[in-house]
Amino acid sequence: MRKQIIVNSTISEVRVALLENGVLAEIHIERATDEAAAGNIYKGKVLRVLPGMQAAFVDLGLEKAAFLHASDVIDQQEAAAGSNGGRPSGSLSEPVPIEKKLKRGEELIVQIAKEPMGTKGARITAHVSLPGKYLVYMPTSEQIGVSKRIANDKERRRLRDIVSSAPLPAGGGVIVRTAAAGLGQREIHDDIASLVRTWQSIQDRAASTKAPALLYSDLDVVLRCMRDMLSEDVDEIVLDSRDDYDRTKAFVAEFLPEISDRVQLYEDMEPVFDRYGVEQQIERATDPKVWLKSGGYLVIDQGEALTMIDVNTGRYVGKRSQEETVYRTNLEAAVEIVSQLRLRNIGGIIIIDFIDMEEPNNRRLVMQTLEEALSRDKARSTILRISELGLVEMTRKRTRENLERLLSSPCPYCDGRGRVKSVPTVGHEILRMIQREAARIGQAGERITVRANREVIGYLYKDEEAALRALQRRIGKNITLKVAEKYHQEQYDVVAS
Structure with missing residues (x-):
C-alpha cells in the first residue's frame, strides 16, 4: 500500500491529508480560530x-x-x-x-x-x-x-x-x-x-x-500528525509551506531518520490538494450516499444521538443467488464503513444496518471482516455481534468534531432539520391563522393582509381560491395576499387592519 502525507498551509488554516493508494483515508484540519485542542x-x-x-x-x-x-x-x-x-x-x-x-x-x-x-x-x-x-x-x-x-x-x-x-x-x-x-x-x-x-x-x-x-500546548496539527502517522511504510511527505517543511524535516530526521529524504517541499502554482486529488475527495466526504465498487451503496445519517449507516445493493444484482448478492454487498460494505468512519471522524454510538442474510456463516464472516477492519483503526471501538435483523451496534471513541460539523453548519432555512413544511401545509396554516385573527379582532377591522413566500401565495391563489372566497364570506372581511420575496417557505405574517 502506498502511503502519502500531504500538508496544505495558509495563514488561517492548516490541513493534513493521509492518502492510501491515492484514496483519502484521514483529513485533519486546524484553524487559527480554534480555541482548544485535545491534549492541551x-x-x-x-x-x-x-x-x-x-x-x-x-x-x-x-x-x-x-x-x-x-x-x-x-x-x-x-x-x-x-x-x-x-x-x-x-x-x-x-x-x-x-x-x-x-x-x-x-x-x-x-x-x-x-x-x-x-x-x-x-x-x-x-x-x-x-x-x-x-x-x-x-x-x-x-x-x-x-x-x-x-x-x-x-x-x-x-x-x-x-x-x-x-x-x-x-x-x-x-x-x-x-x-x-x-x-x-x-x-x-x-x-x-x-x-x-x-x-x-x-x-x-x-x-x-x-x-x-x-x-x-500539544504539538500543532502538522507535527502532531507526523508523530501519529509516521512509520517506515510512508512513501512521501509533501508540504507546501517552507516553514512547515523545515520543521517537519527536522522532526522526521530525529523521529525516523531513515525516511527523512521522503519529505518534499511543494512549490508549484497549482494548489497541492488539487495536484494530489485531495480537494475533490474532501467535497465527497460529506455526502450521505457512498457508492461501493460493486454498485451497492451506503447511506450515512449523522444525528445528534447516534449515526445510522444503511447498506443497500443498489445496482448490484449478482450472478448466482440473492443470498450471495447480499453477502457480497455486506462484505464490501463492512470494509468501506470503517474507511468512512476514519475519514469522517465519526464517533459515539453507531448503528449499522446490513442487508438481511439467512446463512449464519455469512453473518459470521461479515462480522469478522468488520472486526478485522476496525482492528486497523487507531480509534478505540467496541462492537456487539450482528443481530438476526442484520443490525450491528458499536461505539467509536470521539476526541474532536466530525468532518461534517467541521466543514458545515446547520441550514439557516430549515434550522438543520433537513426538511421544510410543504407549500400546501403552510397554505392551510395561513387559512387557519386568518380565521384566528378574525376571531381575535371581532368587528374592529375590515381587512386581513397576508404576506408570505411567492410559492405559498401562488398556491393560495391557484389551488385554494374557493377556500379563500368561502373564508371571506364566513369572517365578513376582505383578504389580501402579498408576496414577500425574502420570506422563506415557512415564514408568513397575518395582519388585520
Missing part, C-alpha cells in the same frame, strides 16, 4: 460541583466551561495512599463522590480529552498523559503497558523490562508506543526523562500561575 493542559477553576450528575464544570478560560466527570478526578487522599494515582485500584473499591473530591473555587491541573463539539464544552480529565516519540507518560497512573500493535511476545516483554528499569517518579506510569519496537534502553530512557522534565515544568508553571490558564 490547563490550570482550571471549579465553577460548579453537581452531585446529582457526579460531575463538575471547570473554567479553563475558554468560551464554554469544561465538563469533568467524577471518574476523571484525582482524590488527593487516595493518591497520597498510593492507590494508583486516585483511580480505584480494584473492582471492589467504592467510588469517592465528587463532592468529597472537589469544591467550588478549587484550582486543579486538567487535560482536554475531547475538544468542544457543537454546543458542548470540552471534556477534561485530571489524569494527564504526555505523548513522546516512543512512549506515553502518565504522571497520575502507575500502569505500565505496551502497544497492542507490537504483537511479538518476546519484544513486548523486553520493552516492559526496559521501562520497568527506568527511574520513574512515584505514581507515574508509561505506555510504550509502536515506534519503540526494536529500540534500545538508552533511547527509551531518554524519552522518559524528557517527558518527566516536561511534566515537572508544567507543575512549576501551575504553582506560579493563577487559574484559568493554559499550561502546555
Whole structure:
C-alpha cells in the first residue's frame, strides 16, 4: 500500500491529508480560530460541583466551561495512599463522590480529552498523559503497558523490562508506543526523562500561575500528525509551506531518520490538494450516499444521538443467488464503513444496518471482516455481534468534531432539520391563522393582509381560491395576499387592519 502525507498551509488554516493508494483515508484540519485542542493542559477553576450528575464544570478560560466527570478526578487522599494515582485500584473499591473530591473555587491541573463539539464544552480529565516519540507518560497512573500493535511476545516483554528499569517518579506510569519496537534502553530512557522534565515544568508553571490558564500546548496539527502517522511504510511527505517543511524535516530526521529524504517541499502554482486529488475527495466526504465498487451503496445519517449507516445493493444484482448478492454487498460494505468512519471522524454510538442474510456463516464472516477492519483503526471501538435483523451496534471513541460539523453548519432555512413544511401545509396554516385573527379582532377591522413566500401565495391563489372566497364570506372581511420575496417557505405574517 502506498502511503502519502500531504500538508496544505495558509495563514488561517492548516490541513493534513493521509492518502492510501491515492484514496483519502484521514483529513485533519486546524484553524487559527480554534480555541482548544485535545491534549492541551490547563490550570482550571471549579465553577460548579453537581452531585446529582457526579460531575463538575471547570473554567479553563475558554468560551464554554469544561465538563469533568467524577471518574476523571484525582482524590488527593487516595493518591497520597498510593492507590494508583486516585483511580480505584480494584473492582471492589467504592467510588469517592465528587463532592468529597472537589469544591467550588478549587484550582486543579486538567487535560482536554475531547475538544468542544457543537454546543458542548470540552471534556477534561485530571489524569494527564504526555505523548513522546516512543512512549506515553502518565504522571497520575502507575500502569505500565505496551502497544497492542507490537504483537511479538518476546519484544513486548523486553520493552516492559526496559521501562520497568527506568527511574520513574512515584505514581507515574508509561505506555510504550509502536515506534519503540526494536529500540534500545538508552533511547527509551531518554524519552522518559524528557517527558518527566516536561511534566515537572508544567507543575512549576501551575504553582506560579493563577487559574484559568493554559499550561502546555500539544504539538500543532502538522507535527502532531507526523508523530501519529509516521512509520517506515510512508512513501512521501509533501508540504507546501517552507516553514512547515523545515520543521517537519527536522522532526522526521530525529523521529525516523531513515525516511527523512521522503519529505518534499511543494512549490508549484497549482494548489497541492488539487495536484494530489485531495480537494475533490474532501467535497465527497460529506455526502450521505457512498457508492461501493460493486454498485451497492451506503447511506450515512449523522444525528445528534447516534449515526445510522444503511447498506443497500443498489445496482448490484449478482450472478448466482440473492443470498450471495447480499453477502457480497455486506462484505464490501463492512470494509468501506470503517474507511468512512476514519475519514469522517465519526464517533459515539453507531448503528449499522446490513442487508438481511439467512446463512449464519455469512453473518459470521461479515462480522469478522468488520472486526478485522476496525482492528486497523487507531480509534478505540467496541462492537456487539450482528443481530438476526442484520443490525450491528458499536461505539467509536470521539476526541474532536466530525468532518461534517467541521466543514458545515446547520441550514439557516430549515434550522438543520433537513426538511421544510410543504407549500400546501403552510397554505392551510395561513387559512387557519386568518380565521384566528378574525376571531381575535371581532368587528374592529375590515381587512386581513397576508404576506408570505411567492410559492405559498401562488398556491393560495391557484389551488385554494374557493377556500379563500368561502373564508371571506364566513369572517365578513376582505383578504389580501402579498408576496414577500425574502420570506422563506415557512415564514408568513397575518395582519388585520
